[in-house]
Amino acid sequence: xxxxxxxxxGLVQAGGSLRVSCVASKRTSNxxxxxxxxxxxxxxxxxxxxxxxAVGLANxxxxxxxxxxxxxxxDKNTVNLQMNRLKPEDTAVYYCVAGxxxxxxxxxxxxxxxxxxxxxxxx
Numbered sequence: 001x002x003x004x005x006x007x008x009x010g011l012v013q014a015g016g017s018l019r020v021s022c023v024a025s026k027r028t029s030n031x032x033x034x035x036x037x038x039x040x041x042x043x044x045x046x047x048x049x050x051x052x053x054a055v056g057l058a059n060x061x062x063x064x065x066x067x068x069x070x071x072x073x074x075d076k077n078t079v080n081l082q083m084n085r086l087k088p089e090d091t092a093v094y095y096c097v098a099g100x101x102x103x104x105x106x107x108x109x110x111x112x113x114x115x116x117x118x119x120x121x122x123x
Contacts, residue, residue, distance in 0.1 A: 002031055002112045004096040009117035017084045020117055022096030024077040027053075030111045031098040034079035035059075035070065037107070038092035038119075045095070047105035051079060057102050064090075086121045094119050 008020035024031050035050030049060040049070040058070050069082045083090065094117050099110035 002026055002028060002098060004034075004098060004112055004114035006094070006096045006114045006117040009094060009119045011120045011122065012086055014086060014088055014121055014123050016086055016121075017082070018086060018119060019080060019082050020094050020096075020119070021078060021080045022114055024098055024112075027077060030100055031077070032100060033102040033110075034072065034096065034098045035102075035110070036079075036081050037095045037097055037110075037113075038090075039095070039116075040089070040092040043092075045107060047107075048094070049081060050097070050099075050102050050105070052102040053077075053079070059102055059105065061105070083119070086119075088121045088123045090119065091121050092119060093117065 003025040036048040039045040051058045067085045072079045096114035097110035098112040
């Protein structure tokens, strides 16, 4: 079993920045990709970004592509999401995920999920 532990998040004003990070407890064939989903109140979970841990190929949702950056430290099994120019609509619980394919945005591509970290953007 793989545990994903998130850190970061919190409360920020619109236009500000936050960084969330996640570390995986171990590597398996289903942690070659790590990334993030988010879920806002009353909405479905949506894909945010994913990255291939070995080679760094990234897949970022169009809705955040110009503001969010995903990065990784493969030696430390860590993925980071830098969020800039945050908007109130970015308010959500952000979930760290791990799966097999970096180019697949479907929920069922990701076998492991963290418990989530709250990001709140005030207007």
